[in-house]
Amino acid sequence: MIRHIVFFSARRKEDVEAVRSGLQALGKIPHSSLFEVTLNTKVDPLSDAIDVVVYAEFEDEAALAAYKAHPLYAETTSRVKPLRELRYSADVVAA
Numbered sequence: 001m002i003r004h005i006v007f008f009s010a011r012r013k014e015d016v017e018a019v020r021s022g023l024q025a026l027g028k029i030p031h032s033s034l035f036e037v038t039l040n041t042k043v044d045p046l047s048d049a050i051d052v053v054v055y056a057e058f059e060d061e062a063a064l065a066a067y068k069a070h071p072l073y074a075e076t077t078s079r080v081k082p083l084r085e086l087r088y089s090a091d092v093v094a095a
Contacts, residue, residue: 001094002064004032006054007040009086016051022080023054031067032056049086057094064091 008023010016020037027035034057040050058064067073 001033002058002061003090003092003094004054004056004058004064004067005090005092007050007086007088008052008054008080008084009049010051010083011085012083015083019080019083020052022076022083023052025072025076026054026056026067029067029070029072031063031070032058050088 008019010019016039020039023037027037029035034055036053036055038053038055040047040053042048042050056067058067
């Protein structure tokens with residue numbers, strides 16, 4: 001299993017909800033076994049720059065590649081990218 005975790009910050013505080021709701025469209029792509037978009041609770045003062053977190057699980061690298069190749073992925077990226085400041089991504093193989 002691949003855990004796909006992506007952290008976003010919005011350019012402007014008033015765009016946080018637009019980033020979150022825009023990223024939720026990615027959940028319509030059928031290749032993940034679990035897909036969540038959540039706001040960062042910002043409880044940890046060292047992580048307060050992150051506004052939105054995407055967490056998804058994929059059966060394997062092929063499923064993750066199919067997810068990223070889906071047309072909705074490119075469409076969502078083009079809509080959200082102008083609203084975001086930071087984007088950090090990690091793909092982790094679960095043991």
